[in-house]
Amino acid sequence: MKKQNTFIVSLAVLVAVIAAFWLLLAAPAHTGNQINMTRGVSSLAETHYELHMIILWVCVVIGILVFTAMFTSIVLHRKSRGHEAAQFSHSTKAEIAWTVIPVLILVGMAIPGTSALVQMESPGGAEMTVKITGYQWKWRYEYVDDDIAFMSSLAPESNAARQLGSGVDPRAVENYLLDVDNPLVLPVGRKIKFLITADDVIHAWWVPAFGWKRDAVPGYINEGWVEINEPGTYRGQCAELCGMDHGFMPIVVEALPEDEYDAWVSRQQSGSNTGAGAGN
Amino acid sequence: MSTIASDGTDLGHDTHDAHDDHDHKPEGFLDRWVFTTNHKDIGTLYLVFALLMFFIGGAMAMVIRAELFMPGMQLVRPDFFNQMTTMHALIMVFGAVMPAWVGFANWMIPLQVGAPDMALPRMNNFSFWILPFAFTMLLSTLFMDSGGPAAGWTLYPPLSLQTGSSFAFVVFAVHMMGISSIMGAINIIATIFNMRAPGMTLLRMPLFVWTWLITAFLLIAAMPVLAGAVTMLLTDHFFGTSFFNAAGGGDPVMFQHIFWFFGHPEVYIMILPAFGVVSEILPTFSRKPLFGYAAMVYATASIAFLSFIVWAHHMFTVGMPLEGELFFMYATMLIAVPTGVKVFNWVSTMWKGSMTFETPMLFAIGFVVLFTIGGLSGLMLAITAADLQYHDTYFVVAHFHYVLVPGAVFTLMAGAYYWLPKWTGNMYSERWGKIHFWCSAIFVNVLFFPQHYLGLAGMPRRIPDYSPQFADFNMWSSIGGFAFGASQLIFVGVIIHCVWFSKKKATAQVWEGAKGLEWTVPSPAPHHTFTKPPVVDDTMVAHADEAH
Ligand code: HEM
Ligand SMILES: [Cu+2]
Ligand SMILES: [Cu+2]
Numbered sequence: 001m002k003k004q005n006t007f008i009v010s011l012a013v014l015v016a017v018i019a020a021f022w023l024l025l026a027a028p029a030h031t032g033n034q035i036n037m038t039r040g041v042s043s044l045a046e047t048h049y050e051l052h053m054i055i056l057w058v059c060v061v062i063g064i065l066v067f068t069a070m071f072t073s074i075v076l077h078r079k080s081r082g083h084e085a086a087q088f089s090h091s092t093k094a095e096i097a098w099t100v101i102p103v104l105i106l107v108g109m110a111i112p113g114t115s116a117l118v119q120m121e122s123p124g125g126a127e128m129t130v131k132i133t134g135y136q137w138k139w140r141y142e143y144v145d146d147d148i149a150f151m152s153s154l155a156p157e158s159n160a161a162r163q164l165g166s167g168v169d170p171r172a173v174e175n176y177l178l179d180v181d182n183p184l185v186l187p188v189g190r191k192i193k194f195l196i197t198a199d200d201v202i203h204a205w206w207v208p209a210f211g212w213k214r215d216a217v218p219g220y221i222n223e224g225w226v227e228i229n230e231p232g233t234y235r236g237q238c239a240e241l242c243g244m245d246h247g248f249m250p251i252v253v254e255a256l257p258e259d260e261y262d263a264w265v266s267r268q269q270s271g272s273n274t275g276a277g278a279g280n
Numbered sequence: 281m282s283t284i285a286s287d288g289t290d291l292g293h294d295t296h297d298a299h300d301d302h303d304h305k306p307e308g309f310l311d312r313w314v315f316t317t318n319h320k321d322i323g324t325l326y327l328v329f330a331l332l333m334f335f336i337g338g339a340m341a342m343v344i345r346a347e348l349f350m351p352g353m354q355l356v357r358p359d360f361f362n363q364m365t366t367m368h369a370l371i372m373v374f375g376a377v378m379p380a381w382v383g384f385a386n387w388m389i390p391l392q393v394g395a396p397d398m399a400l401p402r403m404n405n406f407s408f409w410i411l412p413f414a415f416t417m418l419l420s421t422l423f424m425d426s427g428g429p430a431a432g433w434t435l436y437p438p439l440s441l442q443t444g445s446s447f448a449f450v451v452f453a454v455h456m457m458g459i460s461s462i463m464g465a466i467n468i469i470a471t472i473f474n475m476r477a478p479g480m481t482l483l484r485m486p487l488f489v490w491t492w493l494i495t496a497f498l499l500i501a502a503m504p505v506l507a508g509a510v511t512m513l514l515t516d517h518f519f520g521t522s523f524f525n526a527a528g529g530g531d532p533v534m535f536q537h538i539f540w541f542f543g544h545p546e547v548y549i550m551i552l553p554a555f556g557v558v559s560e561i562l563p564t565f566s567r568k569p570l571f572g573y574a575a576m577v578y579a580t581a582s583i584a585f586l587s588f589i590v591w592a593h594h595m596f597t598v599g600m601p602l603e604g605e606l607f608f609m610y611a612t613m614l615i616a617v618p619t620g621v622k623v624f625n626w627v628s629t630m631w632k633g634s635m636t637f638e639t640p641m642l643f644a645i646g647f648v649v650l651f652t653i654g655g656l657s658g659l660m661l662a663i664t665a666a667d668l669q670y671h672d673t674y675f676v677v678a679h680f681h682y683v684l685v686p687g688a689v690f691t692l693m694a695g696a697y698y699w700l701p702k703w704t705g706n707m708y709s710e711r712w713g714k715i716h717f718w719c720s721a722i723f724v725n726v727l728f729f730p731q732h733y734l735g736l737a738g739m740p741r742r743i744p745d746y747s748p749q750f751a752d753f754n755m756w757s758s759i760g761g762f763a764f765g766a767s768q769l770i771f772v773g774v775i776i777h778c779v780w781f782s783k784k785k786a787t788a789q790v791w792e793g794a795k796g797l798e799w800t801v802p803s804p805a806p807h808h809t810f811t812k813p814p815v816v817d818d819t820m821v822a823h824a825d826e827a828h
Contacts, residue, residue, distance in 0.1 A: 028733060033752050035733035037669055052666045059656040066623060066652060073630045074645070078637075079567070085634035089569040098624045099617060106613045109663065113609060116665035121602045162353055162745055170351040171748045177351075178747050201439040202532060204597060204672060208738040212668035215598045217533060218438060219526020222599035239597075239672040239740045241432050243439055244359045247743030 045211030126193035134203030326383030333375035369433035394477025479816035491556030566633025639713030643694030654682030675735025701786035705804030726760030
C-alpha cells in the first residue's frame, strides 16, 4: 500500500518534471524564435551540433531523474502529512553507484567530444588560405594566394541607426548590426584555412554556421578551417570584448559556387584590390 | 531563556542576562562598530556592507538590462555600458558575495565550533575596514575623466591597458580586496584549527565550517595570483614593462592563464560556503541527519583540488594545442563527479525526512534545483568542441548566473533567514519571507533561462545592442531582471522588520530540527559566547556519528 503510494506519486512527479522540461526546452520554439544551436553549413558545424544535442540529452535525462526523486520526496515526506523522519545517514552501495555511474556517463560523453576536437584541430590539406586580422572595430581579409585584401566594417545604415538617440527603428534596417560594407567571399566545396590574428586588442572571429569561433590575438596566428556545403550568406559577430564598439563589428560571409567564386576572384584582381564586395 | 544555554555557555559575568545592556557591549558608536574586535559585530558589518554592495551592483545590472530591453541604443553610450558590465561583476564578486560569506563565517564559525571569538580579532577589524575604502576607490573611477574600467571583470590585456589613468585605482582596489580576503582567510583557518571546543573534532564540525576551511585555503592560494596578475598590468600600463605586450616580447595569453588560475578557484570560493549552508539547512528542516557527511567533506576537498587544474576551460578558443584542450576538457568533466555526489547526497538527506518548508528551506531547495541546472550547463561547456560555439555567448552568461544567483545568492538568503532569529532574537515574518522566495525563484528564471536560448541562437555576451532576431528573449530577460531586482526590496523590508519591529521572540533552539552548538546559546546570541568552552558530544552535531 505504502510502496504503491510512492510509485504512483513518483510517476505523477515524473510526468510533471518532463512537462516542465518540455515547457523550458521545446515550447519556446513556438514563439518563432531560434532557441537552439544552428546545424550550420559545414561538417564541423554539423559535428558540433550533434555533440551539443548528445550532451544536452544526457543533461536532460540526469536532470529529470534528480528532480523526480527530489520532488517525489517533497510531496511524500512532509511533516504535514505525518511522515516520520527516518534516521539513515549513509549507504555505501548508493554512494558507490552514484560515483561510478556518472564516471561512465562522462566517458561516454568524452569519446565523441574527443573525436570532434581532433577533427577541428586538423586544418591540413586546405586548398586556399585567408588571413583574418581583427582591428578596433573592423576586420581585414587577405586572400593569401590571390593577392586580394580588403577591410570589412559595419554597414553604414546600421551604423547610423545604432547611434544613441538616432531615432531609427532597428527593425526597419535590413540585417541590423549583422551587415557589412565588404563581405568575405568564399567558395563552396573547397577546404579553406583561416589564419587569425589581431592588430590591437584581442577579438574573436565567429560565424555560427561554420561551427566554431577562434580568438584573434595580437602576436599570435591561430588556425581554423571550414568547408562550406551550401551557397548563401552567413552572418556572425566578434565574440571577444574588444572595447567600445565590440558589438558593432559583424562578420558576413558570402559563399558562392566555385565557378562564380573564381569569376569574383579574377574580377577583383583586374580591378582595384581595395574593398569590393560580391555581386557588384 | 539563559537556562537553556546550560553549561558551557558563559553569558558574561552575570550569568543571568542575555539582554543588551549587561552584555558588556562597548557603549559609543565608534567603540561599538569602528574599533570593534567582536566577531558578531564584525560579522554584522560585513553582512550590511555586502547587502549595500548587492544593491549598488544590482543597480548597475538594471542599467544593463534597461539598455538591452530592446534593440537599438536608447540609454547609454557603449563605453559606459562596458563600464557597467565590468563594475557590476567586480562589485558582485568582490563586494557582495565574498564579503557576505566572510560575514557568515565571522558570525557562525565561532558559534559553531564553540570558540569565544575569532583567533585574530584585531586583524578581523582591519580586514573588514579595508573594504569600504577599496570599494569607494573602485566606484570613484566611474566619476573620473577616463571613466571606470571597461574591459570586463577578467581585465584581459591589451584591452584593459587602454583604460585611462583610473586603471591605477582599479588595480589598487583589487589589491586591497585581496589583502582583506587573505587576512580573513588566515583568521578563519587559525580559528578553526586552534579554537575548537573540547570534543569538537574535525569530523564533528558542521559542514559550513568544513567548507569555509577549504575555501580559506583556496583564498590563500588564489588571491596572491590575482594580485600578481594585476600588478603586472599596472607596470605594463604605467612603467613600460611588456609582460603582456606582444610587441615588446610579452604574451597577452599568459595573462589569461594567470587570471584563470585565480579565476576558477574564485568561483568555488563563492560556492563552497553555499554548499555548507545548504548542508546545514536541509537536515534541519528534514529532521534527519545529513546524508553522507564524510562523502560531503571529501567531495568538497576534491572539488577544491580539481579547481586548480581546470582553469583553461575558460580559454578553449584561445588557440591551445590539442593535447592541452583535451587535458582541460577531461579535468573539467571530472568536477561533475564530486558535484554530482553533493547533489545526490542533498536529495538523499531530504528523502524520507519529515520536511517543513520555512523560508530557509525554500531557498535551500531552490538552490538545489537551480544550481543543478547551472551545473549541467557547466558540464556542457566543458566539452571543448561544443564550447567553440557556446564560448562568450549568453549561454555562458546563463550558466554562471544560475550557479551564482540561485546558487550562491539564494544560499546567502537561506542562511540569512536561518540565522536571523539567532542574530536578532526575533522571528522574521514567515509570510513575507515566503513571498520573497517565490518572487525571487520565479523571476530569476524569467531573467536567466531565456539567456540559454539567446546564446545558442548566437548572441555574443558583453554587447550593448543586438540584432532584432534576439529581441523577444531579451525583453523577457529584462522584465525578469527588473522584477527580480524589485523583489529584493522585500528582503530588506523583512530584515528591518525582524531587527526592529518583530514582536515574536525567538527561542534558543529556533528551529525544531536544528542541531549544533549555535542553537545552545540564547537568542539573540549574547555579545560574548563560549567564554568557557562548551563540552561537545555526538548529540549536538548535525549529522550522525562521525564514523560515516
Ligand atoms: C559542474 C561544475 C561546473 C563546470 C563543469 C563548469 C564549467 C564552466 C566552463 C567550461 C566555463 C567556461 C565557458 C566559456 O567561457 O566558454 C564556465 C564559466 C563560468 N563558470 Fe562554470 N562550471 C561549473 C560550475 C560553476 C560554479 C559552481 C560556478 C560559480 C559559483 C561557476 C562560475 C562560472 C563563471 C563565473 C564563469 C564565467 C566566467 C567568465 O567568463 O566571466 N561555474 N564554467
Ligand atoms: Cu570584439
Ligand atoms: Cu571555471
